Structures are given as C-alpha cells and as structure tokens.
Amino acid sequence: MTTPSSPPPRRETPPFWRDPAKRALLFQALMLAALFAVIGFIVSNTLENLDARGITTGFGFLHDTAGFGIVQSLIDYTPQSTYGRTFLVGLLNTLLVSTLGIAAATIIGFLMGIARLSPNWLIARIAGAYVEIFRNIPLLLQIFFWYFAVLRSLPSPRQSMSLGEAVFLNIRGLVVPAPVGGPGFVWTLVALAVAVIAAIVLVRWNRRRQAATGDRLPAGWISAGIIVVLPAVVFIASGMPLTWDIPKLGGFNFSGGITVLPELLALWLALSIYTGAFIAEIVRSGIQAVSKGQTEAARALSLSGGMTLRLVVIPQAMRVIIPPLTSQYLNLIKNSSLATAIGYPDLVSVFAGTTLNQTGQAIEVIMMTMAVYLTLSLLVSMFMNWFNARMALVER
Amino acid sequence: MLHNNKTLLCSATAIMATLLATGSAQAGETMDAVKERGQVVCGVSTGLPGFSTPDDQGNWEGIDVDVCHGVAAAVFGDASKVQFVPLNAKERFTALQSGEIDVLSRNTTWTATRDTTLGLNFTGVSFYDGQGFLVKESLGIDSAKQLDGAAFCVQSGTTTELNLADYFQAHDMSFEPVVFDTSDQTVGGFEAGRCDVLTSDTSQLNALRIKLSDPDSAKVLPEVISKEPLGPVVRQGDDQWFNAVKWTLFAMINAEEMGISSENADEMKGSEKPGIARFMGSEGNFGEAMGLPADWAYSIVSQVGNYGEVFDRNVGAGSPLNIERGLNALWTEGGIQYAPPIR
Numbered sequence: 227m228t229t230p231s232s233p234p235p236r237r238e239t240p241p242f243w244r245d246p247a248k249r250a251l252l253f254q255a256l257m258l259a260a261l262f263a264v265i266g267f268i269v270s271n272t273l274e275n276l277d278a279r280g281i282t283t284g285f286g287f288l289h290d291t292a293g294f295g296i297v298q299s300l301i302d303y304t305p306q307s308t309y310g311r312t313f314l315v316g317l318l319n320t321l322l323v324s325t326l327g328i329a330a331a332t333i334i335g336f337l338m339g340i341a342r343l344s345p346n347w348l349i350a351r352i353a354g355a356y357v358e359i360f361r362n363i364p365l366l367l368q369i370f371f372w373y374f375a376v377l378r379s380l381p382s383p384r385q386s387m388s389l390g391e392a393v394f395l396n397i398r399g400l401v402v403p404a405p406v407g408g409p410g411f412v413w414t415l416v417a418l419a420v421a422v423i424a425a426i427v428l429v430r431w432n433r434r435r436q437a438a439t440g441d442r443l444p445a446g447w448i449s450a451g452i453i454v455v456l457p458a459v460v461f462i463a464s465g466m467p468l469t470w471d472i473p474k475l476g477g478f479n480f481s482g483g484i485t486v487l488p489e490l491l492a493l494w495l496a497l498s499i500y501t502g503a504f505i506a507e508i509v510r511s512g513i514q515a516v517s518k519g520q521t522e523a524a525r526a527l528s529l530s531g532g533m534t535l536r537l538v539v540i541p542q543a544m545r546v547i548i549p550p551l552t553s554q555y556l557n558l559i560k561n562s563s564l565a566t567a568i569g570y571p572d573l574v575s576v577f578a579g580t581t582l583n584q585t586g587q588a589i590e591v592i593m594m595t596m597a598v599y600l601t602l603s604l605l606v607s608m609f610m611n612w613f614n615a616r617m618a619l620v621e622r
Numbered sequence: 623m624l625h626n627n628k629t630l631l632c633s634a635t636a637i638m639a640t641l642l643a644t645g646s647a648q649a650g651e652t653m654d655a656v657k658e659r660g661q662v663v664c665g666v667s668t669g670l671p672g673f674s675t676p677d678d679q680g681n682w683e684g685i686d687v688d689v690c691h692g693v694a695a696a697v698f699g700d701a702s703k704v705q706f707v708p709l710n711a712k713e714r715f716t717a718l719q720s721g722e723i724d725v726l727s728r729n730t731t732w733t734a735t736r737d738t739t740l741g742l743n744f745t746g747v748s749f750y751d752g753q754g755f756l757v758k759e760s761l762g763i764d765s766a767k768q769l770d771g772a773a774f775c776v777q778s779g780t781t782t783e784l785n786l787a788d789y790f791q792a793h794d795m796s797f798e799p800v801v802f803d804t805s806d807q808t809v810g811g812f813e814a815g816r817c818d819v820l821t822s823d824t825s826q827l828n829a830l831r832i833k834l835s836d837p838d839s840a841k842v843l844p845e846v847i848s849k850e851p852l853g854p855v856v857r858q859g860d861d862q863w864f865n866a867v868k869w870t871l872f873a874m875i876n877a878e879e880m881g882i883s884s885e886n887a888d889e890m891k892g893s894e895k896p897g898i899a900r901f902m903g904s905e906g907n908f909g910e911a912m913g914l915p916a917d918w919a920y921s922i923v924s925q926v927g928n929y930g931e932v933f934d935r936n937v938g939a940g941s942p943l944n945i946e947r948g949l950n951a952l953w954t955e956g957g958i959q960y961a962p963p964i965r
C-alpha cells in the first residue's frame with residue numbers, strides 16, 4: 227500500500243508534434259502561410275503580366291473624370307465627377323432597388339403565404355396560383371415582361387395617364403409631386419420622431435404591466451393616435467410649412483416633381499413579385515410547422531383568433547421562417563444586378579459596365595464590385611442572425 | 623442577359639488569362655497561332671448594316687467584315703478562312719485582350735485611352751466617321767441646339783456615351799442618358815418612345831433609320847459632334863501581326879489608288895510596271911517580314927477587292943446605305959484616305 231500522501235504519477239508532457247491540439251494549430255498555421263503565399267504569387271504575377279502587356283493597373287483611375295452621364299443618381303453627379311463617384315452612384319442605386327424590393331417582397335410574401343392557408347377556397351387558390359406562376363418563370367423574363375410588354379406600351383409624355391393632374395404615368399416613368407418643406411417643417415419631423423418614441427415606450431410599458439397585473443390597454447390604437455395627432459398638431463400650429471412641387475409638362479418631358487424611372491419600376495416589380503413567391507412558400511411552411519396543438523391550446527385559454535396568430539403561432543413560425551428568408555434577401559440583392567439588361571443604372575451597369583469599359587481596368591473594377599456584393603450579403607446575414615437570435619429567446 | 627453574362631464571362635476569362643499567362647505577347651505569336659488554327663478569329667459587331675451584319679444565309683458582310691476577309695486572304699491566300707465573333711461594345715476589348723479573338727474589326731473609334739492604356743494598338747482607319755443625332759420627326763426639331771432636356775438612347779461602353787456628355791456640357795444643356803447594352807435594345811428604346819433622340823456614329827444613323835418600322839417618322843440632324851476614326855485593333859506587343867493587319871488595309875487603299883481591282887487583278891498580275899509588280903509580289907518580297915506569302919496583296923485585291931470596291935459594295939452607292947465617299951475618298955480625290963507606299 228502506498229502512503230496516501232504520495233503524489234499521483236506525473237505524466238510527462240509529450241513533444242508538441244505528439245500533442246493533437248498543438249499539431250492542429252501547426253497545420254493551420256502552415257495552411258494559412260501557404261494560402262498567403264499563393265495569393266501573393268497570383269497578385270504579383272498578375273501585376274507583372276498586365277504591365278508586360280501594356281495594360282494600366284492600379285486604383286488611380288478612381289480620381290479621373292468619368293465623362294459620361296448617369297440617368298438616376300441619389301447623390302450629386304455630373305459627367306465631370308470622378309469614376310470613384312460613379313461607384314457610389316451605382317452602389318446607391320443598387321441599394322435603393324434592393325431595399326425597395328426587400329420591403330415589397332416581404333409584404334407580398336407574408337400576405338400571400340397567409341392567404342395560401344386561408345379557409346376561403348378562392349383566396350387560397352389565387353395565392354397558390356401566384357406562387358406557382360411567379361416562382362417558376364425565370365426572373366430575367368419577368369423583368370423583360372414588365373419592362374418591354376407593360377411599361378413600353380405606356381403613352382408618350384404628352385398623352386400621359388394622370389391622376390388629379392398631379393401624378394402622371396407615361397413611358398418615361400411615373401412622375402409624382404415632390405414635397406418641399408418650408409422653414410418650420412423640421413418641427414413636424416421632430417414631433418413625428420417624438421411620437422414614435424413615445425409609442426414604443428407605451429407598448430413596452432403596457433407589455434410589462436400586462437405581465438404584472440394581467441390588464442392590458444389597447445396600446446396599438448393609442449400609439450397610432452399619438453403618431454398621427456402629435457405631428458398633425460405641430461404641423462398646423464407651425465403654419466403648414468409644406469408645399470408640393472407639382473410636375474409640369476414642358477419641352478420634352480415633365481419638369482418638377484420626382485420621376486421614378488420605368489427601369490426602376492420594372493426591376494422593382496419583377497424582383498418583389500418573384501422573390502415574394504418564394505417568401506410566401508417560406509411563410510406558409512413556417513406557419514404549418516407550428517403544431518396544431520399550440521393553436522388548440524391557445525384556443526383553450528380563450529385567446530382570440532388574432533391573438534393566437536400574433537402571440538402563439540407567428541413567434542414560433544418566425545424561428546422557422548427567418549433563416550430561409552435571409553437567403554431570399556441575399557438572392558434579391560444579387561439578382562438586382564440583372565438591372566443592366568434593361569438599362570437601370572445599378573452598380574453592375576454603371577461601374578462594372580460603363581466605367582470598366584471606359585477605363586479598361588477590368589480586374590480592379592470586378593474585384594471592387596465583387597467586394598460590394600460580398601459585404602452587402604455579409605451585412606444582411608449578420609443582421610438576420612441577430613434578429614433570429616432575438617426571436618429564439620422567446621423560447622422557454 | 624446573354625450579353626451581360628458574356629461580359630462577365632469575358633472579364634472572368636480575361637482575368638484568368640492574365641493571372642495564368644506567364645509572359646507578354648511575343649512577336650510572331652499571333653501569326654503562328656492563326657496559321658496553326660487555319661483561321662483568323664475576328665471580332666465584329668452583333669449586327670450593324672454596312673459594317674458587320676449577317677445576311678439571310680448567316681454569312682457576315684460589311685466593310686469591317688471585309689477587312690477580316692482581307693487579313694485571311696493575306697495569310698492563307700483564302701479570304702474565307704475567317705471565324706466571326708459578334709461582340710457588343712462592352713465586350714470587345716476584353717475579348718481581344720484575353721486572346722479570344724485575333725483582330726477586332728468592329729466600328730471601333732481610335733482614341734488615346736484605348737490605344738495607350740488597354741494594351742491594344744489601332745492599325746489604321748478603315749472609315750472616318752462622326753457622331754450625330756436621329757430624332758423623331760414629330761418633335762419638329764431641326765438642330766441639336768434645341769435638344770436641351772431631351773432623353774437619349776445610347777449604347778453602353780461607347781465613345782458615343784462620352785461625346786454626348788461633352789457636347790451637352792459645352793453647350794450648357796441638360797440631358798437624360800438611357801443606356802442599353804446592345805444596338806437592338808437601343809433602337810427598340812428609341813422606337814418605343816423611351817427617348818426622344820438616338821445618338822450614334824452618323825454612318826449608322828441612316829442604316830438604323832431604314833430599319834425602323836416607319837423610316838419617315840425620324841430624321842438625322844445636320845450636326846456632327848465628334849471625330850470617330852474607326853479602325854481594326856490588335857494586341858500590343860506582337861509587331862508582326864500588327865504589321866500584317868495594318869498593311870492589309872494599306873494594300874486595299876493603295877490598290878484603289880493604283881487602279882487595281884478584283885476585276886483586273888489577274889490581268890495586272892503580269893504587269894511590268896515597277897509599282898504594280900511590287901504590289902503583286904513579282905518583284906521583291908514584301909510579305910516575308912510579316913510572315914506572309916509574296917503575293918499577299920494580290921490575294922487581298924483579287925478576292926476581297928480594293929478599298930473603293932469594298933466601300934461601294936457595303937456602305938456606298940452600291941448599298942442601301944448610299945453613304946458619300948466624303949472624307950473616305952482617296953487623298954487624290956479630295957478625301958483623306960492615304961496609305962504609305964509599298965516599297
């Protein structure tokens with residue numbers, strides 16, 4: 227028998243190549259070094275070859291004058307601006323159509339997804355037909371359909387269709403009055419912001435109060451009231467400092483107002499209707515994934531139909547819906563690059579198209595463009611993962 | 623979309639090609655490749671009447687196409703050994719840089735940027751052109767100065783796009799550019815009324831007008847706002863191939879000046895006159911240094927014709943376009959087409 231105080235037999239530390247953890251680390255370091263070496267080789271080889279072929283390289287071109295016009299720009303742009311600016315203009319146009327598309331596709335998708343489960347035979351069938359038709363026709367054809375078949379048959383500016391002599395639709399696009407805020411208009415915006423914050427606070431307080439006491443106020447109605455009434459009062463009190471810039475026909479086209487290009491309309495319609503069909507299916511399957519027992523249990527607790535959907539079914543369905551929804555959003559952003567087929571000035575058309583062609587710097591331009599799509603996709607994924615994590619917390 | 627995909631594909635190929643290639647273009651490299659392949663691969667437009675367009679049987683025809691036939695005649699003694707690759711404006715330079723084509727003969731304007739920064743060389747001018755405007759007759763406009771605020775259909779990646787912006791800046795006017803990838807889309811946009819004006823090289827405006835469903839509904843404005851010297855392009859760094867393409871065009875122009883045509887080439891082949899004998903290859907051997915047979919120039923003229931014939935047949939009096947020789951007449955006849963002598 228050994229004495230109880232004797233120390234346990236100490237194991238020798240093995241040499242690092244016998245330690246699996248350290249060995250893995252070593253291999254990873256080697257891999258990384260090899261990867262960098264390969265990238266370094268490709269880059270230097272490319273630069274050398276381009277130089278030997280007399281092709282200009284580098285990012286200096288971004289400071290050169292672009293010299294071409296772009297039909298739609300969210301920031302100041304003239305042909306005297308730089309190629310760097312064409313990048314921003316294209317990027318913003320891509321973001322514009324993607325944001326509009328994601329918003330519309332989400333709304334269409336949720337409505338249609340829920341409609342597909344409707345007990346009303348006709349509504350369910352219409353939603354089903356929508357999904358099957360638009361999900362199965364290639365997106366490019368749908369873009370062409372909206373652009374060439376629908377928008378191209380609109381009348382010329384002089385024969386515009388009009389709504390109350392303020393909104394006009396013609397082959398050059400949709401022209402709507404532009405709001406012009408007068409000097410005191412900021413206060414109305416401030417009031418709106420305050421009202422929104424107040425509404426959020428109210429909803430949260432109400433939720434806490436309900437958890438504690440079981441009572442609940444009709445917070446939805448109250449906050450809607452605050453959001454409408456407060457800015458309206460401020461607006462009237464400050465003397466209604468808002469005028470409308472009404473479009474007028476003159477020369478070749480309408481001047482004044484805001485023109486939504488037919489290219490943007492066509493792309494937006496096509497992207498949201500196409501992606502909406504996929505989202506509808508995701509929403510439908512998400513809702514169906516919530517077991518029937520949940521609904522029945524909610525019913526047994528005498529929750530109303532709306533409350534059952536809002537408090538029991540949707541929160542659980544969301545957890546199934548969000549991951550595939552994210553990939554639909556990513557698809558929509560990438561699909562927006564089909565813009566170039568109808569001449570909408572997105573990043574691919576303006577920057578990877580005209581700028582690439584006028585400068586000839588294919589490698590730099592394509593790399594920058596790819597980096598943009600990669601970054602956008604990663605940002606959307608990150609946001610959706612965060613959102614998903616928040617939703618998942620509802621679980622007990 | 624096809625085109626769009628192709629552009630991306632082209633760019634990707636170009637990137638891969640440059641990434642993987644190990645050296646610069648070597649003199650003789652292109653000629654060797656062409657001979658081994660048995661064909662000249664020639665980049666042309668996707669369809670532009672008079673310059674490069676497929677006929678009912680799918681055979682390419684036009685002045686740019688004939689330049690390629692000339693190169694094939696010079697290299698192989700057989701003008702038919704050409705493969706045509708249709709390219710839109712955006713794809714053309716990448717296709718040449720990446721080696722997909724041997725020569726680009728696609729109504730391409732010679733500019734400083736293209737000549738110096740793209741690793742390409744222009745070999746000459748096959749057609750002196752300038753940019754103009756085609757407008758709807760119904761607008762009641764007769765000068766470009768009245769176009770302030772108009773919408774313009776224009777093709778992406780062209781000098782046209784740049785000149786348009788220059789012109790409107792210089793005249794302090796505003797414009798709305800509606801940019802398309804292909805010529806068909808550009809014309810389609812104009813016809814549908816998406817824009818008031820179609821702008822392009824003037825030589826093409828008449829051809830495009832004829833193609834409209836109602837040609838009388840549009841007219842060409844008198845202003846010509848730019849210089850557009852159009853010519854064949856090759857890769858920089860392969861001087862032998864550069865010379866062969868350059869002298870193909872010079873041979874056509876010289877032939878017209880010397881009165882040699884496809885009809886009398888056989889007769890004149892036996893001529894003792896020194897200039898003609900040098901041209902035909904019976905005296906001296908001017909083809910050798912370019913890697914061409916001695917009778918290279920004879921092959922070009924007998925099979926394709928001289929510059930005047932090519933011009934008339936495709937864009938001039940013998941064609942529906944009926945363009946005047948104007949600047950494109952020989953220097954001896956009031957134009958500026960002038961080729962260095964073969965000696």
Ligand SMILES: N[C@@H](CCC(=O)N[C@@H](CS)C(=O)NCC(=O)O)C(=O)O
Nearest residue numbers: 667668669710711730731780781805
């Ligand atoms: N010469 C100009 C313009 C050439 C050009 O592309 N013009 C159009 C006219 S609409 C064309 O030829 N399109 C035919 C095609 O894309 O195949 C240039 O070199 O940039």
